Amino acid sequence: MKTIVYIEKNPVTGKCRFVSLELAYKAYTMMQEFNGEVLGVFVGDHLPEDADKLFHYGLDKLIYFTNENLKNLQSLAYKNIIEQIIRQEEPDIVLFGATHNGRDIAPLIASSLKTGLTADCTQLFIDDLEYKDEYKGKCLYQVRPAFGGNILATIITPDNRPMMATVREGVMSLPDTKLDKKGVMQEANIDFSMEWVRSEFLSVVPKKSTVNFGSKNIIVAGGAGVGSKENFDMLHKLAALLDAEVGASRAAVDFGYAEKARQIGQTGSVVRPKIYIAAGISGQIQHRAGMEESMKIIAINTDPNAPIFNISHKGIVGDVKDVIPKMIQMLREEE
Numbered sequence: 001m002k003t004i005v006y007i008e009k010n011p012v013t014g015k016c017r018f019v020s021l022e023l024a025y026k027a028y029t030m031m032q033e034f035n036g037e038v039l040g041v042f043v044g045d046h047l048p049e050d051a052d053k054l055f056h057y058g059l060d061k062l063i064y065f066t067n068e069n070l071k072n073l074q075s076l077a078y079k080n081i082i083e084q085i086i087r088q089e090e091p092d093i094v095l096f097g098a099t100h101n102g103r104d105i106a107p108l109i110a111s112s113l114k115t116g117l118t119a120d121c122t123q124l125f126i127d128d129l130e131y132k133d134e135y136k137g138k139c140l141y142q143v144r145p146a147f148g149g150n151i152l153a154t155i156i157t158p159d160n161r162p163m164m165a166t167v168r169e170g171v172m173s174l175p176d177t178k179l180d181k182k183g184v185m186q187e188a189n190i191d192f193s194m195e196w197v198r199s200e201f202l203s204v205v206p207k208k209s210t211v212n213f214g215s216k217n218i219i220v221a222g223g224a225g226v227g228s229k230e231n232f233d234m235l236h237k238l239a240a241l242l243d244a245e246v247g248a249s250r251a252a253v254d255f256g257y258a259e260k261a262r263q264i265g266q267t268g269s270v271v272r273p274k275i276y277i278a279a280g281i282s283g284q285i286q287h288r289a290g291m292e293e294s295m296k297i298i299a300i301n302t303d304p305n306a307p308i309f310n311i312s313h314k315g316i317v318g319d320v321k322d323v324i325p326k327m328i329q330m331l332r333e334e335e
């Protein structure tokens, strides 16, 4: 079997996006059983400065096409180049990060190849497809929330190839230690046309987010139960003492307690810190979709029957307005 992973560069750091590393490793773990191959495909002006790193996350080969005119996303050009590589390589599976670029290009390619695409998958695995002998052991099961996140749908592409999916950053895990693995870089053989470059960028200012969940071991997240923006400041104080990042439920964002970039869940970020403190969060499925892979979950809630306690490792039944100041006081006394 063969899987292609679309590799993206972070325009701010010039390095590979985390989601590309996560998907490279996911593809590697899926292909292991079949002695399969994992190829990366990169399109842009220059390769990411840490492109070699991709091999330590599972790529066997990185196929790239670079051109000064492809610095920013040119949908038609990116689509035509990646489609040509897919037609040359004939992979069984193609994975894209559910980034702005991935969400733009993946449907264009799927439609051109007349195949299926499942967006925002939360699980991917390969298994038999009972009723089709020719695909025995070769079907990609694509799991994603459906109907507002109330059910998990498992989707397959039984008749067409490749099987395509997008996955958001943070959903798939990275290996604990990098793989001791080498790979090759190969320039793509593309029939390129400047007619595909149709957008003119007058100015592009990469947005530097001040919220960085990936770099912190601890996340202190607040929900509607925190009660006000002023109370939410307590979470920032606690986070500063713990060297943590502050997260929020959608209800907290909707109430204006926290900015949208802090939202965790199905329509926010997906996180997996060592410790996740959920303060005044009920634990609805859409929130859990973004945090339940955290190593330790500590929940603070006045309602002993709140669903968050079903997935938490430690639970404090209490008012966040009492518990958080006590935690802050204890940490300050320790300093």
Ligand SMILES: Cc1cc2nc3c(=O)[nH]c(=O)nc-3n(C[C@H](O)[C@H](O)[C@H](O)COP(=O)(O)OP(=O)(O)OC[C@H]3O[C@@H](n4cnc5c(N)ncnc54)[C@H](O)[C@@H]3O)c2cc1C
Pocket: 148, 149, 222, 223, 224, 225, 226, 227, 248, 249, 250, 251, 252, 263, 264, 265, 266, 267, 268, 269, 279, 280, 281, 282, 283, 284, 285, 286, 287, 290, 300, 301, 302, 303, 306, 318, 319, 320, 321
């Ligand atoms: C398509 C779709 C996508 C969604 N995406 C997301 C998403 O990405 N992220 C997300 O979070 N939600 C998302 N939601 C919304 C989700 O369904 C819930 O509405 C939301 O997660 C609830 O947030 P909450 O737990 O903060 O609020 P609530 O459900 O209102 O819970 C508040 C909790 O605080 C407790 N509480 C109250 N006062 C206190 C106090 N003083 N001290 C301690 N505890 C207290 C209450 O007992 C309660 O358990 C989505 C919904 C849909 C339909």
